[in-house]
Amino acid sequence: MLKMMIGFFKDYFKYKDEVKKQKRWIAKFTTQKNYALNPSWMMSTNLEIWLSEMEKTFGKRYCPCFEPSNDEALNKKMLCPCEFIDDEIKEYGTCHCALFGSPDLDKAGWKASSDRLMSEYRVPLNLKNGVLDTRGMPKDSRRNLAVPDAMHQLKSTLNSYNQKQLSMIVESEQEAKNLEKIASFRGYTYSKEPKDDYYKVNLEF
Ligand code: SF4
Structure with missing residues (x-):
């Protein structure tokens, strides 16, 4: 846990400018679409750091939850905000990564979605x-x-x-x-x- 916290703050300072840039388009997008941003500052900032890292590593703002595939059409759909967002918000209350959600989602709903996401990644390797x-x-x-x-x-x-x-x-x-x-x-x-x-x-x- 301590190692993860140290890693988070290290990345936060490393990507401070990029995160600010992500926060700008995200604020505009959530207003336009009437979506909410994950109310956990740490969770949303982590996702903004990962978006910045995806952009730097792969050259485009791909979804932070999936690496690019060899299918260019699918890769295009995975640029954040991705083409699956509306469908996923309808199904889970949030997008797959739990960055965006329905404006009426309550605290328990955000937590359930974040838990669903974490359980997908915390599998035995x-x-x-x-x-x-x-x-x-x-x-x-x-x-x-x-x-x-x-x-x-x-x-x-x-x-x-x-x-x-x-x-x-x-x-x-x-x-x-x-x-x-x-x-x-x-x-x-x-x-x-x-x-x-x-x-x-x-x-x-
Ligand atoms: S699932 Fe969410 S974070 Fe991932 S690309 Fe779609 S909108 Fe962005």
Whole structure:
């Protein structure tokens, strides 16, 4: 918990200007659409930090909950605010990431949505002897993308990982490419080994 808090404030100061920029378009958007912003400052700021990080890593403001896919049409739909927002607000009261929600959602409703989101990401990871096998995670029904995807599994692993090297098994070349972009942005050493039906990515921190 302490490590996560320190990480949050480190990122907050690192992305302070970008977060301000995100807050500006978000304020305009919520007014135009009559949506509410997640009332938890920490949760909404965290999502604004992740949006900024997505923009810096992948060049576009992709949804912070999903890494880009190899389907350009789907990627376009995943630019925040994404094309799924209206549908998801109707279904859960908030969008998938719980950044935006219905204006009449009460505290319990926001909490239920944030809990739903957290439960999707707090799943046991398949990490053994420095190898993280990211395959086999459930798929989001609207986007048909894994939750948590390889990028989020890496982030979760690093919250409590103390080794200098990590290997990751990913199903697709796109995931391997995404990890290369993350490694380049974060200054990790990266190499990739194509196998018969998966890719092995080696990272050094
Ligand atoms: S789910 Fe929410 S945060 Fe994610 S892209 Fe859609 S609107 Fe943005």
